[in-house]
């Protein structure tokens with residue numbers, strides 16, 4: 001069975017009937033205009049960026065943000081797998097999945113009995129994700145939903161692990177998105193986040209404030225994401241800061 005049909009029972013009852021299958025993903029937002037918080041998100045919804053995203057865009061911008069000695073893309077995938085402690089049969093939600101570059105990797109880890117759901121607001125990113133997942137012959141365990149991270153449309157306790165890489169700083173309401181990510185996790189479920197972090201020096205912080213405001217990208221304080229996870233009941237929280245980015249993981253108590 002195609003994994004997209006295995007997603008329907010996980011959808012909240014009030015949206016289940018609204019979900020339309022469009023280009024291989026379940027669309028919960030429809031044609032209505034959705035407001036983007038800035039020009040970086042506009043690029044994510046363009047037709048051009050998804051075409052070059054995995055090969056050029058993400059590795060290049062990631063390198064700038066993580067610093068010269070920060071982890072490369074293969075290492076990022078390894079960090080995600082470690083923080084999520086995936087095993088065969090797990091259910092995983094990939095929030096802000098883009099073209100499904102991490103979603104497909106998780107799909108390989110959870111095997112045919114597992115299910116990985118990628119969610120994103122961008123139609124162009126999701127169209128690309130569906131094609132790449134079919135080409136990788138992972139459509140039996142990898143599926144996509146178009147929806148907003150702040151309103152994750154799933155029943156509570158639906159997933160064993162939630163990943164949100166390179167996306168939290170783009171959300172209009174990241175703390176609400178963390179609330180929803182927590183709600184859809186099972187007790188003992190794992191979370192892995194890769195996002196921005198502010199520098200320490202005053203000149204750098206001033207530059208960051210201006211650049212952040214212009215781009216629509218948020219820069220989190222150094223302890224902000226860790227504290228947010230603590231407040232939501234996560235334990236064993238780990239944080240690794242590299243350049244202007246951070247990896248944060250934890251387990252829901």
Ligand SMILES: C[S@@+](CC[C@H](N)C(=O)[O-])C[C@H]1O[C@@H](n2cnc3c(N)ncnc32)[C@H](O)[C@@H]1O
Nearest residue numbers: 044096097098120121122125148149165166167
């Ligand atoms: C930079 S990409 C990250 C893709 C992938 N996770 C990675 O690490 O390469 C960020 C994605 O977040 C999505 N996004 C932004 N705001 C969102 C929201 N409110 N809800 C869901 N996805 C959102 C964008 O459309 C984009 O595809």
